[in-house]
Amino acid sequence: MKVYNTLTRQKEELIPIKAGEIKMYACGPTVYNFIHIGNARPICVFDVLRRYLEYRGNKVSFVQNFTDIDDKLIKKAAEEGITVAEVAERYIKEYETDAKGLGVLPATFHPRATENIAEIIRIVSELCEKGFAYAVNGDVYFRTKKDEGYGKLSHMPLEDLDAGNRIDVSEQKEDAMDFVLWKAAKPGEPSWHSPWGEGRPGWHIECTAMIYKYLGETIDIHCGGQDLIFPHHENEIAQAECCSGHEYVHYWMHNGYINVDNRKMSKSLNNFFTTRAVAEKYGYEPIKFMMLQAHYRSPINYSIEVIEQCTAALDRLHTCRDNLDFALKAAAESATESEAVLMAQLPARREQFIAAMDDDLNTADGIAALFDLARDINTAVVQPRSAEYLNAAAAMFDELCAVLGLLYNRCEKNLGSLEDEVEALIAKRAEARKNKDYKLSDEIRDKLKDMGVVLEDTPQGVKWQLIK
């Protein structure tokens, strides 16, 4: 598989540190609010990466953190009159609801910053001992000038960074480019004991601490949004490589933004849509589809029109899969000779899918393979088919969907207590149609529709569906 590496700015063959095993880390949410769909993009996309790597036979250790201590959490807690821990607890739960809704699998580990303070202190101490960090009045800063490699991820020369209008020219820092590893506690803030006094971790250190603890000092893949490249990931590399003395991450993968009216969706522009709000109106699945129909590094311009188009596209897939189930009920005993061609189409679509996904996770082309499969199936199912073919087709369809994390919410076709009544009506309508009493048959169809059951007449008999 080839993967675009931000570090080298080119696609590279993904070669794991240990064959057949992948260690990957994704920066997770800061849990002070509901996630918006911009936050949902890396969650969806890198879940698919993880699934695909597993699909291709790798054992994947995937860590995604929760940032549960930070200025925003503290602010939120103060506003609501609750503790920081309560804020975190609440929004981790909400995150989990959204992640589940989006069909995203839990990571192997979901560590929290506050659970890893000891490891954080250990790393900061070591950086101090090695001269890469210095303490001032309870704060600890990283000395960027001492790190020769600083800037290699973002490819930004230090001097030119200085030329920009920087902020936070803290008098405490030796250099404007230095960043905080440990912050002295202010009164009333949550804090932990440390060699530098009461305090809490700075912005970037938690990710490195969790990677060290759960995955090791060198990992295969580190991913996140493009806005994390600088300074977050740049700083991670600096602190990690200066601490351990060896390479931190082999492949850096960054997803593009979700835009609104062509501008980055963000809290500060106040142009964001929470995942929850969109899901309540359209469901989670169209959001997921929207994320995957474009390449993960391309920007996506969110709009109602786009989400509705995604819904329609998804309907085609759902219908195809339902048709397979329906056809199975009337399936012939065994495969006919003419089905050999159809059977051969199936693995060809898998090849097509894999070729797409191998090329830097091209989910857009992967979805195209799925749609091509759907066309093959729809064409085949026009005639009665054997259970052998239908089951094989369904298995292939489900296989590809599972990698993409799509069609995970196929509705239950359960009529429950209505079953007898519905079946009686369907039988009555069949009788009416036989007698060419179309007025009655249409009345019955309308009645069933009011009950939430939609009928379709097919050559293989009547097919019913529950209205979503």
Add this chain to the structure above:
RNA sequence: GGCGCCAUAGCCAAGCGGUAAGGCAGAGGUCUGCAAAACCUUUAUCCCCGAUUCGAUUUCGGGUGGCGCCUCCA
């Protein structure tokens, strides 16, 4: 100022040296009592100008127009 990204049909979106995947919407048709679904057909000289090449949407140079990072941000 520094460092980047993007520009493909009405809309979304792949492709990135051999005259354009897939989806949505539209049009026509097949099937059907009707409807629905499905299937078939149909809708693009790939922002502009140069250069390289037998050949460029795809490479290079120059424009134009969007956007991002350099500050917390996915």
